[in-house]
Amino acid sequence: MQTHFTLAQLADPDLAEANGILRKCVHCGFCTATCPTYALLGDELDSPRGRIYLIKDMLESGRPADEKTVKHIDRCLSCLACMTTCPSGVHYMHLVDHAREHIAKTYKRPLFDRALRRVLALILPYPGRFRLAMAGAMLAKPVRRLVPRLFPGRIGAMIDIAPPKIAPPMAHDDPGVKPATAPRRKRVALMTGCAQKALNPDINAATIRLLNRHGCDVVVAKGAGCCGAMTHHMGETGLSHASAAANIRAWTAEIAGEGLDAIVINTSGCGTTVKDYGYMFRHDPALAEDAARISALTRDITEFMAELGLGEASGPGLRVAYHAACSLQHGQKVTEAPKALLRQAGFEVVEPTEGHLCCGSAGTYNLLQPEIALKLRARKVRNLEATAPEVIAAGNIGCMMQIGAATGIPVVHTAELLDWATGGPKPEALSRQ
Numbered sequence: 001m002q003t004h005f006t007l008a009q010l011a012d013p014d015l016a017e018a019n020g021i022l023r024k025c026v027h028c029g030f031c032t033a034t035c036p037t038y039a040l041l042g043d044e045l046d047s048p049r050g051r052i053y054l055i056k057d058m059l060e061s062g063r064p065a066d067e068k069t070v071k072h073i074d075r076c077l078s079c080l081a082c083m084t085t086c087p088s089g090v091h092y093m094h095l096v097d098h099a100r101e102h103i104a105k106t107y108k109r110p111l112f113d114r115a116l117r118r119v120l121a122l123i124l125p126y127p128g129r130f131r132l133a134m135a136g137a138m139l140a141k142p143v144r145r146l147v148p149r150l151f152p153g154r155i156g157a158m159i160d161i162a163p164p165k166i167a168p169p170m171a172h173d174d175p176g177v178k179p180a181t182a183p184r185r186k187r188v189a190l191m192t193g194c195a196q197k198a199l200n201p202d203i204n205a206a207t208i209r210l211l212n213r214h215g216c217d218v219v220v221a222k223g224a225g226c227c228g229a230m231t232h233h234m235g236e237t238g239l240s241h242a243s244a245a246a247n248i249r250a251w252t253a254e255i256a257g258e259g260l261d262a263i264v265i266n267t268s269g270c271g272t273t274v275k276d277y278g279y280m281f282r283h284d285p286a287l288a289e290d291a292a293r294i295s296a297l298t299r300d301i302t303e304f305m306a307e308l309g310l311g312e313a314s315g316p317g318l319r320v321a322y323h324a325a326c327s328l329q330h331g332q333k334v335t336e337a338p339k340a341l342l343r344q345a346g347f348e349v350v351e352p353t354e355g356h357l358c359c360g361s362a363g364t365y366n367l368l369q370p371e372i373a374l375k376l377r378a379r380k381v382r383n384l385e386a387t388a389p390e391v392i393a394a395g396n397i398g399c400m401m402q403i404g405a406a407t408g409i410p411v412v413h414t415a416e417l418l419d420w421a422t423g424g425p426k427p428e429a430l431s432r433q
């Protein structure tokens with residue numbers, strides 16, 4: 001694609017980066033075939049190629065973002081299916097992140113939209129605040145059922161997504177070392193996350209047991225918290241970089257102390273962002289080197305277990321529909337490890353059709369774009385249920401909540417099944433059956 005940035009514009013390293021990405025696009029349109037919003041809405045401006053043109057015009061002109069551009073960029077899920085499909089290696093993720101930052105800086109959103117985004121940015125990354133917000137949503141649920149019009153649109157979507165119970169803080173998420181229960185092979189940090197802790201504490205518990213049983217000391221580093229993904233995808237760079245910098249410092253202190261063989265992440269949305277810290281901090285002289293080291297050490301739990309070896313396992317032969325989270329399959333290109341591990345653990349693994357399509361969760365997307373998110377969820381659940389599974393497995397809490405809210409089939413984390421098959425307890429969602 002031809003671009004027409006001035007030399008003065010290209011002196012800005014971020015714009016120069018965006019220019020390099022734009023020039024790789026050859027307008028072939030292959031990416032439109034796998035884009036969920038194009039599949040649903042059929043509008044070229046809701047396809048990756050259309051958005052790339054909008055971003056090019058916005059950045060080249062140097063003008064503030066306009067309403068039309070914001071509308072179509074906001075509808076993008078950041079699912080990155082387009083990056084998997086693109087034959088030219090267009091790094092859409094970095095391009096759309098740059099566009100979102102430009103929008104956040106130059107576009108004045110309507111008051112309600114602005115307020116909602118601010119509230120989400122101030123609540124979601126903090127487990128204590130998130131628990132309070134979820135408790136409020138749980139109280140509002142019966143009222144919404146009786147008088148739906150009291151909570152229209154996005155407020156209603158937030159109430160609907162609230163889980164039936166909120167977990168209190170758990171000791172296993174506290175900073176410290178959870179020692180290996182088999183001869184020690186590795187020392188790893190576990191990112192315990194933010195919202196996941198409140199929504200489903202069993203995921204971290206199962207991950208720690210699995211790692212301990214396979215000879216890993218598990219460190220929950222003091223000072224590590226939210227990865228920054230949710231604010232990053234809202235274009236709130238200052239907030240997302242502050243969260244990321246805290247993690248980089250916390251894990252770097254561990255590396256400098258007793259060392260780390262890996263940073264293990266069991267929420268693939270977070271994993272994609274942490275693997276990108278090196279890029280996010282590339283111009284920061286104080287943190288660039290540490291950030292790149294952290295990204296290089298980061299592994300999804302299934303990626304890490306595949307490297308480590310699962311060893312003896314005796315799964316109960318359940319039929320598992322594997323849902324590939326976009327952040328895992330498109331963002332991190334981890335596609336085979338989860339399925340291979342589940343098979344090795346004794347499960348029968350089946351995959352839905354349209355496995356490349358997003359379930360509509362996508363961070364805060366199901367709260368900010370509930371209509372599209374609900375359509376994607378219905379399509380995903382239909383495809384998963386068509387495989388007649390006894391359980392659905394996924395590697396991302398957002399997908400688990402999104403899918404779990406629309407099906408009676410239990411939804412568990414892949415790590416919970418691997419833990420069970422190697423000596424851990426039966427996942428609670430299956431015990432309720």
Ligand code: SF4
Nearest residue numbers: 035076077079080082
């Ligand atoms: S990230 Fe997903 S929704 Fe956005 S343009 Fe790419 S394929 Fe479409």
Ligand code: SF4
Nearest residue numbers: 025026028029031086
């Ligand atoms: S597939 Fe790649 S090169 Fe082709 S239009 Fe999409 S982004 Fe551009």
